[in-house]
Amino acid sequence: MSPALDASKDATSHEVMRLLLKAFDEAPDPEQKQSAVVLINLVNFIADTEQLAAVEDYINNRLDYAPLAIAHFTAHDEAEAWLKGLEEPPSPARILIGDKYYLAWYSREDNARGIYRDYIIEPYIAELAARGIPPATPSFDTRAEAEGWLKNHPASPFDFVSIAGEHYLAVHHKRLMRHTLHPVASALTEWEETKRVQGAAETEEGGE
Structure with a gap:
């Protein structure tokens, strides 16, 4: 030692x-x-x-601290257009498409570039949910109501809210002046399935 x-x-x-x-x-x-x-x-x-x-x-x-994203887009094609329009994009760089994190990459050698899903927020959701979702979370009927409330009560940087009976983790992105909303149950289910598929693929490759 x-x-x-x-x-x-x-x-x-x-x-x-x-x-x-x-x-x-x-x-x-x-x-x-x-x-x-x-x-x-x-x-x-x-x-x-x-x-x-x-x-x-x-x-x-x-x-x-929330994982840093440098830009937000409402749709995947908007993010693709942004990436293609940059002469030399930052790489790697996290971006948001809707409520999901993606990683943008660029190769100077062949000018290749692309975007793929990044599960950076899911470990935060898992850890915060494991600590316990407060029983008296702010509750809303619609997403629009939740977003309106969060504008006046920003998360610091994470808060749980309930929308139509489902728990979401609200993540405040100060630099982008917005919140993303991540459905706890389905986000963690998707993440676990992704890890299972990746693990199976790695096992198969190792056996070849």
Whole structure:
């Protein structure tokens, strides 16, 4: 263990190192032990370069900030037109299409560019929902009513609301001066299905 980490009072980093050392001791083969060593060295590097406080702050306060999106579009074709119209787009860059996050990418070598779905907000939804949705969430009959209320009561940056009996996570995008509304149940169902499909594809590729 790094002397800097050993001297630190950062409880989170000490717990991470404890788990990594345990994983190293219990790893059944050399390859897995090497993976644990890489992570152990990374934690030691963070400690030796005096970045523990910044990492601790990020871990403890991650839910204070919404994932940053640089632009919003109402439809996919609008986003495609925006991307095609830029001589050299920022890449990678998160954007919003409707209420969903996407990642825009660009390759300077062949001028290729594209947009694909990014499930960056779903872990936030899962973690916040796991902490418990308040029983007295603001309730509305329509989305328009919810959006009107949020203009005067902006989320900071996340709040749960209920629309027609369904829970949504409202996410405030200050820079874009808008909220997105994410249906909790269906968003998490879609995310789990996406992970299942991706996992099955990776397993199939690994077996070839």
